[in-house]
Amino acid sequence: MEYINFxxxxxxxxxxxxSALYRPGDMHGRRSNIGLxxxxxxxYGELYITDGEKSYHLTENDLLIIKPDSTHFGYKRVSMKTKxxxxxxxxxxxxxxxxxxxxxxxxxxxxxxxxxxxxxxTLPIHKKLTPLERGEFVSVFSKLISANIDKYQQKEIxxxxxxxxxxxxxxxxxxxxxxxxxxxxxxxxxxxxxxxMEYIMQNYHNHLTLEDIADxxxxxxxxxxxxxxxxxxxxxxxxxTQIRLDHAKKMLITSxxxxxxxxxxxxxxxxxxxxxxxxxxxxxxxKEYRRQHSQEENSNIY
Numbered sequence: 001m002e003y004i005n006f007x008x009x010x011x012x013x014x015x016x017x018x019s020a021l022y023r024p025g026d027m028h029g030r031r032s033n034i035g036l037x038x039x040x041x042x043x044y045g046e047l048y049i050t051d052g053e054k055s056y057h058l059t060e061n062d063l064l065i066i067k068p069d070s071t072h073f074g075y076k077r078v079s080m081k082t083k084x085x086x087x088x089x090x091x092x093x094x095x096x097x098x099x100x101x102x103x104x105x106x107x108x109x110x111x112x113x114x115x116x117x118x119x120x121x122t123l124p125i126h127k128k129l130t131p132l133e134r135g136e137f138v139s140v141f142s143k144l145i146s147a148n149i150d151k152y153q154q155k156e157i158x159x160x161x162x163x164x165x166x167x168x169x170x171x172x173x174x175x176x177x178x179x180x181x182x183x184x185x186x187x188x189x190x191x192x193x194x195x196x197m198e199y200i201m202q203n204y205h206n207h208l209t210l211e212d213i214a215d216x217x218x219x220x221x222x223x224x225x226x227x228x229x230x231x232x233x234x235x236x237x238x239x240x241t242q243i244r245l246d247h248a249k250k251m252l253i254t255s256x257x258x259x260x261x262x263x264x265x266x267x268x269x270x271x272x273x274x275x276x277x278x279x280x281x282x283x284x285x286x287k288e289y290r291r292q293h294s295q296e297e298n299s300n301i302y
Contacts, residue, residue, distance in 0.1 A: 006121040014172035017087040017144040028074030038066035045082025193231035
């Protein structure tokens, strides 16, 4: 199976939606490099369509996402009355295709991105909705449809949709929720390391030791260290220290709190220990760091 993986944010955004009614003998037209993703959902009937080098015979409840940079066309005429819905959407962010659930190597976990982590929205190129999913999916889709192509009447009807752009985007997100697939964890080590990192992020300001973390997850401390080093290249204690110091740096720049108060807030027992560790990591004391950034900020005022 093939997937589209969107780096988010930004999220894909809705452009326009419509429906098409085909007679037996009709065939989908040929289009190239339209610059938009085209989502097609078969309400009933069938559709024969080629996208790039791959051909699909779509039947009831099939959903297909056509790539924006490919040529797609009908390769065979339909043999029965067919109705399908279509939706165009676009992404201004980066995306890539894959043949399995995975994150590219550079998109795997990074300690430095713990605050501004980007997600991956994964959509299958081809999926068959269950009968249970179909009902609500079609209901949501119908609210977005503004163009109806009727081959029986040989006309295209444009309806006015009384929805704000935000409402359209909300409905589009609902549709994606039926289609989206989630990144499975490859192994228990990866899952444990991700959970440990999340736990540290949420509790860095508390008294926290390796033993506390190991007890919380019911694993031996050695196993906890091994998993963290494998997935993040760092021990839990070093991750905790770096997270605390990153928060301290922000507070030194953005607040007037005493250094001892900042040390306490981010989880250090004493100001002297905080000063020593901070200098080891930053190459200067907290006081020097604050003064330096204060001078830089003043020099940028104009």
